[in-house]
Amino acid sequence: MLSNVAAVLVDGVHPFELGVITEVFGLDRADDGLPVYDFAVVSAEGSRLRTHGGFDVVVSTDLDRLEEADLIAVPAGDSYVTRDFPPEMLRALNRAVERGAYVLSVCSGVFAVGAAGLLDGRRCASHWRHTETLAARYPQAKVEADVLYVDDDRVITSAGTAAGIDASLHLVRKEQGSAVANGIARRMVVPPHREGGQTQYVDRPLPRAQTDTVAGVLSWMERHLDREVTVEELAERALMSPRTFARRFQQETGTTPYRWLLGQRVLLARELLESTDSTVDAVALRAGFGNAAVMRHHFVRWTGTTPQAYRRTFRTPCPAL
Incomplete structure (x- = not known):
């Protein structure tokens, strides 16, 4: 269940990363038939915080709000790589994961997650500039350099800036299905899905071909x-x-052509399972898997659940194809 979302801030928060969380979870899109989240922003360091952009934000300091959240988001901030974090904030992050809620960080927000001890034994991501420092600071973490985001057992960590959008939409898709994630992405005018394992940046772009691309x-x-x-x-x-x-x-x-193709096939299968009455065999054929057994193998690896279980969770009434 994903309905109650809180972003927790400390001094130096980056406005864009806070804006990413607010844009995905804080806007009322009921006019498009999309869910409205119970969204709040709270501070762990006083009601007035200085942002990395040079202006102040004034927010609530009631950290009790974190105790009821289904998701606690930690946006990036100035000096998060080196600073200490309020103990009550770190305890709240721990309690959230213990009770089955999600914790999601954007860019350097992962250092707060690490300070809470939530990276030990988990795969994680951050901005490519911070991955070596992150690995040195938290040696028990499994840092995956140069990926967009990582989802590991209720803890979702993402790379810099717009990768927070990808991670947030991934969580929405995981908990509420493709229709909701695609609807939010359409309103935001962003791609509805980028695989977390994609690389963060192109170091040396190749020249474009003279003919096709x-x-x-x-x-x-x-x-x-x-x-x-x-x-x-x-x-x-x-x-x-x-x-x-x-x-x-x-x-x-x-990513590689093979993984890109697999990802697109799984994405189409998810949409067909949600929106049609087609049999699993028919979905497998239309999505390019050939048969239900092959689709089930890849579907479980990509989504962590079976096609049948996914359909039971996210099925919406719709005429069959």
């Missing part, structure tokens, strides 16, 4: 998810060598 192949792949294709075939369609195509695909999407 990877974007054209991506569009073709989206329209033909039910077709089995090889890198060689995709490269030929892009008028590139297989090696150049694979390298450019990784640079432009942050």
Whole structure:
């Protein structure tokens, strides 16, 4: 259940990362049939906080609000990499996870999560500039450098800036289904889904081809998810060598053609399970898995649940295809 959300701040909070959490969970979109979250922002360090942007924010200091939240979000902040955090804030984060709530950090907010002891034995992410420091500070954490976000047992950590949007929409999709996540993304005018394992940035962009581009192949792949294709075939369609195509695909999407294709197939399967009465076998065929057994294998690996269980959770009445 995801209905009660609280963001907890300390001095130096970054306005954009706070805005990400507010934009996803703090706006009333009931006119689009989307859920309205019980959203609050609280401070662990006094009612007036200085932001990294140079202006102040005035918020509640009632940390009791964290005790009822289904999600506690920790946005990034100035000096979060080196500073200490209020003990009562850290205890609240621990209690949240113990009672089954989520904790989500954006960028350097992960250092507060680490200070609470919640990274020990868990996979985690942060901005690429901070990953070495994070690994040194919390050696029992499994830091995954250069990924957008990581979801590990009620603790979700994301990289810098817009990766917080991806992590937030991932959680919405996980708890409330594709229709809700897509609806929020549409209102925000952002991509509805980016895989957490995608890379954060392109270090040295490749020159664009003189003819076709990877974007054209991506569009073709989206329209033909039910077709089995090889890198060689995709490269030929892009008028590139297989090696150049694979390298450019990784640079432009942050993942391999195979994983991109799998992710899109799982995404389509989720949407079909939610919105149609098609059998699991029919969904598997339409999504490009071939049969229900293959789809179940990949679906469980990507979502942590079976297609049947997913449908029972998120099914909405809709005419069959």
